[in-house]
Amino acid sequence: MTAILVLNAGSSSLKVAVFDGDELLDEASVEEIGGTARLSSGSEKVPVAASDHASALEHILSTLATRGLWPDRIAAAGHRVVHGGTIFDGPCRISPEVLCDIEKLNPLAPLHNPVNLAGIYALAELAPEMPQVACFDTAFHRSIPEKEARYALPAEAEALGLRRYGFHGLSYSALVERLPQVSGGKLPSRLLACHLGNGSSLCAIKNGRSVATTMGYSPLEGLTMGTRSGSIDGNAVLRLAEEMGLERAGDILNRASGLKGLSGGISDMRVLAGAGGDMADFAIEHFCHSVIRNAGAMVASMGGLDAVAFTGGIGENSADIREQICAGLTFLGVRIDTHANSDNAMGLHLSDAEVGVWIVPAAEEWTIARLTASCLA
Ligand code: ADP
Numbered sequence: 001m002t003a004i005l006v007l008n009a010g011s012s013s014l015k016v017a018v019f020d021g022d023e024l025l026d027e028a029s030v031e032e033i034g035g036t037a038r039l040s041s042g043s044e045k046v047p048v049a050a051s052d053h054a055s056a057l058e059h060i061l062s063t064l065a066t067r068g069l070w071p072d073r074i075a076a077a078g079h080r081v082v083h084g085g086t087i088f089d090g091p092c093r094i095s096p097e098v099l100c101d102i103e104k105l106n107p108l109a110p111l112h113n114p115v116n117l118a119g120i121y122a123l124a125e126l127a128p129e130m131p132q133v134a135c136f137d138t139a140f141h142r143s144i145p146e147k148e149a150r151y152a153l154p155a156e157a158e159a160l161g162l163r164r165y166g167f168h169g170l171s172y173s174a175l176v177e178r179l180p181q182v183s184g185g186k187l188p189s190r191l192l193a194c195h196l197g198n199g200s201s202l203c204a205i206k207n208g209r210s211v212a213t214t215m216g217y218s219p220l221e222g223l224t225m226g227t228r229s230g231s232i233d234g235n236a237v238l239r240l241a242e243e244m245g246l247e248r249a250g251d252i253l254n255r256a257s258g259l260k261g262l263s264g265g266i267s268d269m270r271v272l273a274g275a276g277g278d279m280a281d282f283a284i285e286h287f288c289h290s291v292i293r294n295a296g297a298m299v300a301s302m303g304g305l306d307a308v309a310f311t312g313g314i315g316e317n318s319a320d321i322r323e324q325i326c327a328g329l330t331f332l333g334v335r336i337d338t339h340a341n342s343d344n345a346m347g348l349h350l351s352d353a354e355v356g357v358w359i360v361p362a363a364e365e366w367t368i369a370r371l372t373a374s375c376l377a
Helices: 053-066 096-104 113-126 139-143 169-183 234-244 246-255 258-263 269-275 278-301 312-317 319-328 338-342 364-376
Strands: 003-009 014-020 023-031 038-041 044-047 074-081 132-136 190-196 200-206 209-213 307-311 356-359
Touching: 003 113, 003 364, 014 053, 014 364, 023 053, 023 364, 038 053, 053 113, 074 113, 074 364, 096 113, 113 132, 132 169, 132 364, 139 169, 139 209, 169 190, 169 200, 169 307, 169 356, 169 364, 190 278, 190 312, 200 278, 209 278, 234 246, 258 269, 258 278, 269 278, 269 312, 269 319, 278 319, 307 312, 312 319, 319 338
Parallel strands: 003 074, 074 132, 190 307, 307 356
Antiparallel strands: 003 014, 014 023, 023 038, 038 044, 190 200, 200 209
């Protein structure tokens, strides 16, 4: 028994992967939990009855059982938990006290932590003896200095937990481990990491540690995203809430803004790129500009730039977006080979460029498996 079961629970989805060391043995997921749920595994997609995360997990484990993976080969489970607040700065073996701490953080991540907990409880019910580990998306950013973490708010607001936590930390940890494998060199000392997907953020990584990041109190701050506005003046948020009510304002900022809001309905970058028209083009331009202007802040935070790394669905696959972003970073010494870029090659920089530019495929589940194994070792 050496394999690790990795669980990534979203609001209406549950993704599970099984790793043995670095090898991915299998993966399966259930989408639209509580609605028209479907189980995907391999190329198959079948409707299932899954009213909650516990029933979704049972379907997934039965599928893994038919392949001889569950329960016999599983030594432990690792969970993605979005918010670790200021409590967790690394993976943590789950105990009643740890569960209590994660629950305390629910107000900071009301859409995420409760479903992450649902996955943990469901597995504990089915396999009470199995060691479980929580791996936090915020933990990688616990190294950011206080002047980066604090908003300039008085103590009474700070006491509510209103500070910058940063997210996509599991993706950035994977990137730090994988970039040397991709580049064949050592980790660059001042690295601008760009996680560009439906949710997008940047991270300034100095000597392997996060020193600044664009997401803040929640995953809403920073870049223009698929459906999230990114950074916006607090007074504009207050005005929106005053005019539309709190709930609708929250809905607009999180689910109707970003590329979707600017383009008139399209949040998916690939669809947007094929759509054409002024609104679609402007949405793409806005996205790239938000990356460029925030990159300036990240580079200033780490005192210069040695390399840029792209990850996430957009970062890994869209040559046009990378080209626009890199063009805006020429003043920092970023110069890419257009052929390597259109081929989605791993190394994109010109051979005589001062700054390395790399694509590092996202590997959050792989990181969770590694963190889980190391936490239990
Ligand atoms: P999530 O944040 O949900 O994990 P992903 O990292 O999977 O998202 O990224 C999804 C985004 O990547 C979508 O906007 C999708 O259109 C975009 N994407 C994937 N492939 C391409 C491509 N070839 N060109 C442009 N965008 C792409």
